[in-house]
Amino acid sequence: MPSLTPRRLAAQLGDWRPTNGDPLYAALADRVRLLILDGRITLGARLPAERQLAQHEDLSRTTVAGAYARLRELGFLQSVRGSGSVARLPDGPGIPEPTATTAGLLEFSKATLTAIPLVADAARDAAAMLPQHLGLAGFDLYGLTELREEIADRYTRRGLPTTVDEVMVTLGAQHAIALVARALVARGDRVLVESPSYPHALEAFQQVGARLVTVPVTTENGWDDEALEQVFPRTAPALAYLMPDFHNPTTRTMPAAQRARVVALAERHGTTIVADETMSDLGFDSDAPPPLGVHGTVITIGSVGKSVWGGIRLGWIRAERSTITRLALARTSNDLGNPTLEQLMLLRLLQQYDRVLDSRREQLRAGHALLTGLLRERFPTWRVPEVAGGLTLWVNIGAPLASQLALAARTHGVLIGAGPRFGLDGAFERYLRLPFCYPEPDTRAAIDGLERAWHDIAAHEPSRPVDELLDTVV
Ligand SMILES: Cc1ncc(COP(=O)(O)O)c(C=O)c1O
Structure with a gap:
């Protein structure tokens, strides 16, 4: 314990x-x-x-x-x-409902999206393809060859030549992160992470006994170059977990010159870079930048959890062949592989991925315009960053009140992600991560609740306990 x-x-x-x-x-x-x-x-x-x-x-x-x-x-x-x-948690339902509202609470703390309509078509296509696979096991460790080919070809088209045996399909990006942590990090190893960062990745590294060292990322200035220059030689991290595209939660994208510098630094100090490119395809107007791996040896993690639907629980790892083999060997103690039917669905979706992304981008552009407008109107003192994609805004509320606001928002029926959830040791009390990927009525209702909570805090009204549930932050 x-x-x-x-x-x-x-x-x-x-x-x-x-x-x-x-x-x-x-x-x-x-x-x-x-x-x-x-x-x-x-x-x-x-x-x-x-x-x-x-x-x-x-x-x-x-x-x-x-x-x-x-x-x-x-x-x-x-x-x-x-x-x-x-x-512990109070007795009662411990797992959030799979709907926008959880026991009467409006979910505004996660960056999850409803499916794009093409998912249902892909499911029908996959069902039609399934009979050819029924004579096989129905699951596999590396992924279906056709699917890995599709993933590899996409990397090649984006400027990073990739072969099938450099790709492993996983049960989503989170699974990939945890697998990499388990296979490549030994207890006591230093792991470089961004601050703030994606909380479930931090948990995965902490769970295997990593000592986390951080490099700051801000909405204004992105990755701190000086800190990067210092942290590699000082701490010689075994692994660095980075989100170069639409970083979660700041939504910053790392400039090309800095990418090259970071990869060179890591190579010089014997650090394995793990680039989580889960958000790469979420630019409002532009195609994803070339993968970080074009600058040198990088383990890349990808997923369609955001671009298509989190309900397709599949992602992938792109790495050198020997690393893929090592990861496959480490995998079996935890799971036995990827389900065939879902892989066929993903194959269909990747075959028409440009159409998929067009529809997702349109939704995100509209959601972003709505949330930005509401925040500027209702909370004129908050600092709302400019972003060019992603799913969330990392908003500076001007005072270290994020946790207090999160509690007050619950009493008004809204779950929000307080900044410290994304840091280590209670940092980021001035920040909220607010998603712009929810349907308009939910976004409006969430902002109404948030505004009431903000006024409560300003009026020094004590917050009251409500029934709550354990949340994940995705
Ligand atoms: C940066 C980042 N990586 C990984 C994941 C997990 O992705 P998946 O749904 O593919 O497991 C998320 C989910 O929110 C995320 O934000």
């Missing part, structure tokens, strides 16, 4: 002290509740003993005891004999 030291919990808590006259114990309980809900405190983690936390945070023991008692009452803590207080 993982234990949180008082120092580690304090880092996650950030600036939690209330400015609105709320009792300290209630504000502390609220912040811990949010950390559990959005996955920053993992379920089953042991919280520090009351006395230790009180000492570290310079609080009375009664305050911490009061906060823990409230969390127990709400179902977020459980006292386990001999183990202290352990994070």
Whole structure:
């Protein structure tokens, strides 16, 4: 069972002290509740003993005891004999509904999209092709040859010559990230990640015992060149996980010259670069930039989870042949391969991928115009970045209130992604990640709820507990 030291919990808590006259114990309980809900405190983690936390945070023991008692009452803590207080979720449905609303809460924290209409056609085509495959196992470790050919040809057309044996189909990009982490990272290895970054990738690397080192990425300036120049020689990371295109969550794209510099730096210091190019195809007007791999040896991860539909649980890894073999060997302890029917669907979709992307881009352009307009009108003090694609806006709300706002938004029925979910140790309290990929009525309703929550905070109104569920942030 993982234990949180008082120092580690304090880092996650950030600036939690209330400015609105709320009792300290209630504000502390609220912040811990949010950390559990959005996955920053993992379920089953042991919280520090009351006395230790009180000492570290310079609080009375009664305050911490009061906060823990409230969390127990709400179902977020459980006292386990001999183990202290352990994070949990309240009883009741623990898995979000597969709809835009979750138990009455409007989902605005994830960047998931409904399917483009061509998916249903592709499913029918795949069903028609299936009989030719029924005499086989129905699943495979590397992927169907025709599909890998299609993926390889697309890389070749984009300027990165690729052969079939340099491609492995996976069960989505998340699976690919976790597989790479398991196969290529040893406990204690340093892994370079961007800050902020995609939380489930951070989890995958942490789970295999990596020590994370960071390089800042901002909406204004992108990747910090100086930090990159320093971090490679100083930390000699075994692996660097980067999102060069429409980086999640800042939506920045790395300029060509910087790409070449980063790949050269990694090569010089013996670091394997893993480029997560899940977002590459989401430019509003332009084709994806050439893959990072054109600059040198890179393991590339791709997926159609965003461009087509997350319901097609398939992605891929492009890497040197020897790396693909290594990944395949590491794969079987966790899963036995890719389902044939879904692969046939993906094949059909990739065969008409330009049409697919046209329809997705139109939707994203409209969603982006709507969200930007609403934010500028309703929250004139917030800093809304200019973006040229992607799915989300990394919005600076001007004050370190993101966690508080996320809790208040829940009381108005809206789930939003607070900045610290995308950082390590409680950073990014001034940021929200807001998606522009939802249908117009949902976006409008979410912004209405967000506006009410913002006014609540401004009016120092205490937020009230509501029923919540564990969320993933995708
Ligand atoms: C940057 C990034 N990589 C990977 C994934 C996971 O992709 P998939 O749905 O293909 O597993 C996501 C999902 O949100 C993502 O944002």
